[in-house]
Amino acid sequence: MTIHELKQRFLQKRSHAIEDVSQLLDFAKQTYINNEMTVKEFRNIIRELEALGAKNPDPVYQNEKSGN
Numbered sequence: 001m002t003i004h005e006l007k008q009r010f011l012q013k014r015s016h017a018i019e020d021v022s023q024l025l026d027f028a029k030q031t032y033i034n035n036e037m038t039v040k041e042f043r044n045i046i047r048e049l050e051a052l053g054a055k056n057p058d059p060v061y062q063n064e065k066s067g068n
Contacts, residue, residue, distance in 0.1 A: 001041045003048055025054040
């Protein structure tokens, strides 16, 4: 699977465009967890997305947003 294929899958499932590469990073993780890509594909996509500037969400910020 390539980043282009991942973007297409995102559009099919979410019905809206990707706002940033970090959003695609989260979607790649979900796709991998759901066994929709191999570990090799996952590693390559994560590497490419991180090179493009994708970041994991800040856990403290996420807790503040959720009210925890």
